[in-house]
Amino acid sequence: MRFIDEYRASDLSAYLAEQIARISVTPVRIMEVCGSHTVSIFRNGIRALLPDTITLLSGPGCPVCVTAQGEIDAMIGLSEIDDVIIVTFGDMLRVPGTSCSLMQVRSEGRDVRVVYSCEDALSIADANPDRRVVFLGIGFETTAPLIASTILSAKQAGLKNFSVFSAHKRVPEVLAALMAYKDLAIDGLILPGHVSMVIGKRAYWPLYAEYPRPYVIAGFEPVDILNAILLIVGQIEAKAPRLKNAYPRAVSIAGNKRAQEMMASVFQPSDANWRGLGRLAGSGLKIRRHLEAFDAEKIFQMHVSEQCELEGCDCGKVLLGLKTPPECPLYKKVCTPSYPVGPCMVSSEGTCGAYYRYAEK
Amino acid sequence: MVEHMKGQTMNDSVIHLDHGSGGRLSYQLITRHIVPVFDNPILKQLDDGAVFDIDRIRLAFSTDSFTVDPIFFPGGDIGELAVNGTVNDLAMCGAVPKYLSCGMIIEAGFSMADLNRILDSMRLAAKKADVQIVTGDTKVVPKRAADKVFINTSGVGLVPPGVEIGGHLARVGDKVILSGPIADHGITILINREKMDFESAVKSDTAPLNHMVYAMIQQGGGVHVLRDPTRGGLATALNEIALQSQVGIGIYEANIPVNTETSSICELLGFDPLYMANEGKLIACVAPDHADSVLEVIQKHAFGIDASIIGEVVADHPGRVFMKTRIGGTRIVDMLTGEPFPRIC
Secondary structure, three states: OOOOHHHHOHHHHHHHHHHHHHHOOOOEEEEEEEHHHHHHHHHOOHHHHOOOOEEEEEEEEOOOOOEOHHHHHHHHHHHOOOOEEEEEEHHHOOOEOOOOEHHHHHHOOOOEEEEOOOHHHHHHHHHOOOOEEEEEEOOOOOOHHHHHHHHHHHHHHOOOOEEEEEOEEOHHHHHHHHHOOOOOOOOEEEEOHHHHHHHOHHHHHHHHHHOOOOEEEOOOOHHHHHHHHHHHHHHHHOOOOOEEEOOOOOOOOOOOHHHHHHHHHHEEEEEEEEOOOEEEEEEEEEEOHHHHHHEHHHHOOOOOOOOOOOOOOOHHHHHOOOOOHHHOOOEOOOEOOOOOOOHHHHOOOOHHHHHHHHHOO | OHHHHHHHHHHHHOOOHHHHOOOHHHHHHHHHHHHHHHOOHHHHOOOOOEEEEEOOEEEEEEEEEEOOOOOEEOOEEHHHHHHHHHHHHHHOOOOEEEEEEEEEEEEOOOOHHHHHHHHHHHHHHHHHHOOEEEEEEEEEEOOOOOOOEEEEEEEEEEOOOOOOOOOOOOOOOOEEEEOOOOOHHHHHHHHHHOOOOOOOOOOOOOOOOHHHHHHHHHOOOOEEEEEOOOOOHHHHHHHHHHHHHOOEEEEEHHHOOOOHHHHHHHHHHOOOHHHOOOOOOOEEEEOHHHHHHHHHHHHHOHHHOOOEEEEEEEOOOOOOEEEEOOOOOEEEEOOOOOOOOOOOO
C-alpha cells in the first residue's frame, strides 16, 4: 500500500530501535494515550524491540473502554423501550454495564444494530419511520465532528425519529487530569494522531504550559511510533521537554477548522464520567440546547447514573502506572477478558487484558 | 463488592453469542461442558472429526452445522459451505470423504426458489468433492423459530492405511504450511451481512480440500497435523494445535499471505486478518525433510497456489503461538476472545 509501506519498513524500524537503545540511559515510562497506538504497538511487537529502560503504558485513549458503567446501563435501558432501535459502532457491544452488556441484550432479542458509519444510522431511521432510532455517540474529537454532521443532516432532512446519546469524551482535558495526578509516574506521552488531526497541535499548548513534559504527536505505523519514542527518550535524556508534532503529514498546528466548527455548533463541553478515572470537569460533550430534538437524553428523559465502574476497580492506578494488574483486587477474580470490569481489561490490548493473556506465561 | 461478583458470574448461566464465535469461549464450552458429559477417548482428541476402527477399517466421522447469514454471498452460499465444511473436516483427519448426510431446518415462509438454489449448489459441491449425499432430514419450524435455513451435514470417510494425522501430533522442528491467503471468507460475510456500502471484489474462499490433502499424503508421509482455520481464524487454529500437542509455534508475519483488498478492508475496519474465518484453507505441520515436497504438492493444486511455509513448531513456550512481525518485533498470538468487532478508535 502506498504511503503506508514506507512507514512499515523493517530496516527503518530496526534503525530507530537501535538509536533508542543507544541513547536511552534513564529508566522511563511512556504512555501511549491512544487505543490505536496500543493496538499498533501490540500487533507490530514493538515492545520486543525496546531496551529494558523503556516501559510503555497504555493510556485511556480507547473511547469505548472508558465509557462509564452508568452510561452503558442507560444505553441498555434505552434498548428495552419497545419502539427503540439502538445503532452503534461494533466495539461498544462488549463493554459491560452493571449486570450485562449491549451484546447480551442483543442476544436476548433487543434491536441493537452495528454500523460502520454514522450516516448509516440516518438510513435506518428513514427506513423505519414508526420506530425511534438512537445512535450511541461514543468517541473522542475524531468521531464527534462526524456525529455532529449526522445530527445536522438529520435536522436538514426533517427526521423526527432520530436522536443521539452523546457520551463523547475530550482528549486534552483527560490528559490534564492525568498529569495533575500527584504521584504520577509517567515521563512522556505519545499523543494521538487522529484526534490531533482534528484539534491541531495548539490544543495541547495549555497542557504543555502547565505540565511541561515530552509530548509527541505520532501516527500509527511502527516507524511513526518508534520515531516518537526516540524523540521522547532524547528529550528526557537532554532534560528538554517539548511538545512536538511528529505526524506533520496529517496534523497541523490549527487542526481541521471545519471539523472544529461543526463540533462546536452541535456540542458544548460538559463534565463526564470516565471508567477507571471518575468524573472529570469539562471532559465530555453534550448536545446543545437548540438541537435538543435530537438529544436522546432529553427525549427519553434518561437518568444516567454516576457509577463509573465496579467498586474496587483500580484501572485508574493501572493506567497511571501506579499499580500492576495483579495488584488490583478484581484482577483475575472478577475481571477477566470474557467478563471485563475496567477499561484496561475491556480493551483486549489494554494493560490488564494484555497482562492476563501474555505476562503470566 | 462480593455481591457484585455474584452478578458477574451469573453471566455464565446463559449461552452468549460469543460461545459460538469459535474462539476461547467456544473452546471452554466444549471442553468444560460438553466433553466431560460424553467423556470418551475419541472425543477427547478434540480434532475436526473422529477417527476410529470398525472391523479393522479406519473411518473418520464428522459433523458440522451451518447458520451463516447471509445465506447467499459472493463466492458461495450456505449449501456449498455445508458440503465443503464437512468434506474438509474429514480431510483434516487425513480421510478420503465418501458419504454425507444433510439435515435442514427451514423457517416457514422460506422461498422455494432459494431452497432449490441451495440444493443445487450442494449437488455441485458434492460432485466437485467426489462425495455423495446419501441420507437426510427436513424440519420446518414456525416463522422466527429459525433464521431462513440452517443446514447440518455429517460425513464419513476412509482413512488410508498408515495415515496418522491429528492435532496432538505436531513435533518440534515441524514446518507450518499455510495453503493460501487468509481472511477472505470472514471479510466477505461481514461486509455482506452488514450491507456495507463499499465496492469490493472480495469473495469467500469456500472450497473442498480433500483432493489436495490426498495428494499431500500420497507424496510420501511427514504430514503430522492438518487443520482448516475456519471460525476463529489462523490464530485460533494454531493455538489449538499448540495446546493439543503441547508445543510452541512460531510464525513469520511477512510469510502469511493476505489478498491486498482483504488486507485493506481489515485495515479500514480495524480487524486482524489472523482472526478472520477461512473456508478453503488448511494449515499443515510437516516434518522438516518433507516440508518442501509437501509445499510443492499444495502449490500445484488450484486451491493452494499461494501456499507458503509460515513458521515452525518449537519446544519453547508450549501451548503458545508467537509471531515475528514484519518490522522484526515479536508478538504473542492468542486465541480469539470474542466475535471480532470493528474498532472506532
